Amino acid sequence: MRKNKITLSHIACFVALQCSLPVALPGYAREYFNPAMLGIDGPGKDITDLSAFEEGVGQMPGTYHVDVVINNAAQGTYDIPFSMQKNAQGQQSLQPCLSIDMLKSFRIRTELFPQLVGDGQCAVLNAIPMASAEFDFNHQRLLLSIPQAAVSTMARGWVAPDRLDEGINALLLNYTFTGGNTSARQSGNSDSDSYFLNLRPGLNLGPWRLRNYSTWNQNKTGDTKEESWDSVYTYAQRDIIALKSQLTLGDSTAPSDMFDSVPFRGVQLASDDDMLPESLRGYAPIIRGIARTNAQVSVKQNGYVIYQTYVSPGAFEIADMFPTGSSGDLDVTIKETDGSEQHQVIPFASLPVLQREGRLKYSVTSGQYRPYDGDIDKEWFSQATAIYGLPAGFTLYGGGQFAQHYQSLLAGFGKNLGELGAFSVDGTQAWSTQQDTDKESGQSWRVRYSKNMLATGTNISISGYRYSTSGYYSLSETLDTWRENEWKTSNERRRNRAEIMLNQSLGDVAGSLSVNAVSEDYWNSDREMRSIGVGYSNSFSGITWNLNYSYNRNTTAGRDSDKVYSEDQVFTLNFNIPLDCWLSNSWASYSLNTSKRGDTSHTVGLNGTALENQNLNWSIQESQTNHGQGNGGYANLDYQGTYARVNAGYGYDHDQRNLNYSIDGGIIAHAHGLTFSQSLGETAALVEAPGVSGVEVTNQTGVKTDFRGYTVVPYLSPYRENTVGLNPETLPDDADLTLTNQILTPTRGAIVRARFDTRVGKRVLMTLTRSNGKTVPFGAIVSVHGENQAQSFIVGDAGQVYLTGMPLSGSLLAKWGNAASEICKVTFQLPEEDNTIGVMQTNARCN
Missing domain, CATH: 2.60.40.2070 (PapC, C-terminal domain)
Structure with missing residues (x-):
């Protein structure tokens, strides 16, 4: 049998033939896969219909959960039906079925294109010239390209009203309990106990939010016990999307952007800046102070205790206060273990009231004055304010307050000075009649300024000065004199007030500096109040240190007594050194604390985080003080779990031993049962993953699904897109998720459902x-x-x-x-x- 031989000439001819084939074939020929090839290993097999894959589409028609992107801007996630159609190039592709209403929600000007309305429910997208739709299957995205002329201009961050979710009907409860027990170690001293309970129940029914804020406080020293129960407020509220406003019925406080904050029981309609897109809207106070010992910190606002916690010696910062819906200065009391107290006043005021051109911000309030003291008459009053943005960076604002014994009018303007910052000036004319006195009148003038100098790293967040004449009284100062009993309050009232809050960056190497100060004096009184805080912080190679100085002075004088004043100055130095080389997620600390009273302490400690998700914080401290007080120590554990946050601490010194503890959490009662959670924010999400327990929620410390597959994401931003996701790596072996992320856009106060389809x-x-x-x-x-x-x-x-x-x-x-x-x-x-x-x-x- 003759063997076949392949020579170089044969190979050359074969290559030449192959190279010539593309030239001979038509230019429009397409690639084609013969489905019969699937049965090549078994002739006669049935062949699957692969027509959906022949044109390069690669996927079957149906409904897909996709992210809609228009002109590179994300619009949200939707379930969109797709069918096989020819695109603008005549090729078969998966095309979406979009309704006219959906296109309107995407800000597409459908009224310009009447041909969009087809025979069925799907809009004819080709009716918009140059419009196209592309399904990015690999990333589950629908990419729409729409000419700019066909899209309404909207600010960045705008969310269509029909995408806002009012949430589910639910009962909810937030609770916080703190306790402290002190045992005396020296004869002559008494044991003491302190307890504080905060309850914030609520009801969500459609767009309505019913809320209550109540506190219980008990202090016992020896045989003396004081106890109080206060309902701080109860109100019903709902948003009015068309007006970008909130309607409030019940207890609340009137806005303080012009007049001093006034608590009331009645009705209020006020603009809600959070309804504006992020690019069009403009503070919640952060409380900083210095404790000499393991101290109890209480915060009062408008006479109510709204926050209480325990802090270690040294500088502290409180940034997690639950918003009370009120405004006004915060009265901070730092109660040391030796019984001494420090008092600070933290200014809580808004920045200059500048608005964009054409923006109207308003509030209308009417109701009864709601004083903290029950003996004061609950006189009816009304208040109205308006702020309007004018061209050239000007803002005009004004308002009035009207009651039987008080009337006032305010007018002012603000100006954006560009590189020089921003300021506002306003004047108030008031007519007041106090109990058993004649009618008086007076004026109050105020200047406010803010500046963020990027070149120098300086930020003046609030700087203001106010002067009031001797005949000027505020609404609260006037109404507080009308009492049921004959006791009369002091007629002292504020004359001058100056305040400043400044932050200065000194560069990447030199650190940063912060200063805040408040000064007040009063008519008909020698009383003065001064509060100054200065802080410096820096870091190097993971080591951080800071210096803090606090000066607080309060002077009082009675008509028949000599001048009495309290004054204190505290200085602290703190170092924090990471110990990751020896113990992961841990730090060593040193603190020097000294005051004008002569008290000096040195504290060393270890602190860190533990557990898989770092949701257990621990700290151990040992301190030494002068004046023969000897050594002291403190240990603390703080665990943030799925159902609550628990804290416990133990401390001792020469005079006493103290134990403090706290627990805070939330409960939601909904159509499918009870779900326990961490403390709820104003707006939250109820996560449903039926039958899947122990699954972590991404970017949420300690939040996992319970035994039924439910949990709560405690904080969402209202009127914004919020992404809520489950970590698929924590799924049980027998479970799968169709989707791992959802985008939610809740209204204020809503409990929105995030349901994940589980298998x-x-x-x-x-x-x-x-x-x-x-x-x-x-x-x-x-x-x-x-x-x-x-x-x-x-x-x-x-x-x-x-x-x-x-x-x-x-x-x-x-x-x-x-x-x-x-x-x-x-x-x-x-x-x-x-x-x-x-x-x-x-x-x-x-x-």
């Missing part, structure tokens, strides 16, 4: 064989029979299909064409053992 059950690799002995063909679509769900499975080679979330028994439907012979049904029964471990392999007959 809990076996993971199965099933080989499907038909009644004729042949396997179900490659590419067939398998779905769980009788279930209305988008998830389906595709058959691979040799009739094998990978299934997830399968029950122990049920039926499947396999389809590889439209004919009756191209559809079959599988009835299966899986063994119960090893239900949650690994992948089970089994065979099933498809009839």
Whole structure:
């Protein structure tokens, strides 16, 4: 038999032939895959209909959960139906079915294109010239390209009103309990106990939010016990989207951007800046202070205790106060273990009232004056304010307050000075009649200024000065004199007030400096108040240190007594050194604390975080003081769990031992039961992942689904897009998620539902064989029979299909064409053992 030989000449001819083929073929020829090739290993096999894949689409028509992106701007996540259609180039592709209402919500000017309305519910997108839609299947994104002329101009961060979620109907409760027990170690001293309970119940019903804020406080020293229960406020509130406003009925406080804050019980309609896009809206106070010992810090606002906690010696910062809906200065009391107290006044005021051109911000309030003292008459009053943005950076504002014994009018303007900052000036004319006195009148003038100098790193967040004449009284000062008893309050009132809050960056190497100061004096009194705080901080190679100085002076004088004053100055130096080389997530600290009273202490400590999610904070401190006080120590644990946050601390010194503890959390009662959580913010999300427990919520410390698959994301931003996700790496072996992230846009105070479709059950690799002995063909679509769900499975080679979330028994439907012979049904029964471990392999007959 002659052997065939391949020579170089043969190869050359073959290469030349191959190179010439593209020239001979038509330029429009397309690639084509013959489905019969799938049966090359078994002639006569049934072939799956692959027409959906021939044009390069690669996916079947159906409903997909996609992110909609218009002109590179994300619009949100929607369930969009897709069908096979020809695009503008005449090629088959998956095209979306978008309704006219949906296009309007995307700010597309549908009124300009009447041809958008087709025969069905789907808009004819080609009616907009140059418009196109592309389905990025790999990233599950629908990319819409719309000419700019066809899109309404909206500010960055704008959210369509129809996308806002009012949330579910629910009962909710926030609670905080703190306690402290002190045991005296020296004769002559008494044991003491202190307890504080804060309850914030609420009800969400449609767009309405009913809220209450109540506190209970008990202090016991020896045989003396003081106890009080206060309802700080109760109100019902809802938003009015069209007016970008909040309607409040009940207890609240009138806005303080012009007049001093006034508590009332009545009705209020006021603008809500959070409804504006982020690019169009302009503070919650951070309390800083210095404690000499393991101190109790209490915060009062408008006479109510709104916050209480325990701090270690040294500088502290409180940034997690629950908003009370009020405004006005914060009275901070730092009660040391030796019984001494420090008092600070933290200015809580808004920045200059500048508004963008054309923006109107308003408030209208009417109701009864709601004083802290129950003996004061609850006189009716009304207040109205308006702020309007004018061209050239000007803002005009004004308002009035009207009651039987008090009337006032205010007018002012603000100006954006560009590189020089921003300021506002206003004047108030008031007419007041105090109890048992004649009517008086007076004026008050105020200047406020702010500046953020990027070049020098200087930020003057609040700087203001106010002068009031001797005949000027505020609304509260006047109404507080009208009492049921004959006791009369002091007629002292504020004459001058100056305040400043400044932050200065000194560069990457030199650190930063902060200064805040408040000064007040009064008519008809020698009383003066001065409060100054200066801080410096820096870091190097992970080591941080800071210096803090605090000066507080309060002078009082009675008409028949000599001048009495209290004055204190405290200086602290703190170092924090990371110890990751020896103990991960831990730090060593040193603190020097000295005061004008002559008290000096040195404190060393260790602190850090523990557990997998770093949700356990721990600290140990040891200190030494002068004046023969000896040594003292303190240990603290703080655990942030799924259902609550728990804190416990123990300390001792020469005079006493003290134990303090706290717990705070939230509860939501909804249609599917009770869900316990961490303390709830104003707006929250109820996460539902039925049947899946212990799954972590991404970017949330300590938040996991409970035994039923429910949990709460305690803080969301209202009128903004919020992404809530589950960590798939923490899913049980027998569970899968269709989606791991959802985008929520809640209204203020809403409890919005974030439901995740879960598939809990076996993971199965099933080989499907038909009644004729042949396997179900490659590419067939398998779905769980009788279930209305988008998830389906595709058959691979040799009739094998990978299934997830399968029950122990049920039926499947396999389809590889439209004919009756191209559809079959599988009835299966899986063994119960090893239900949650690994992948089970089994065979099933498809009839």
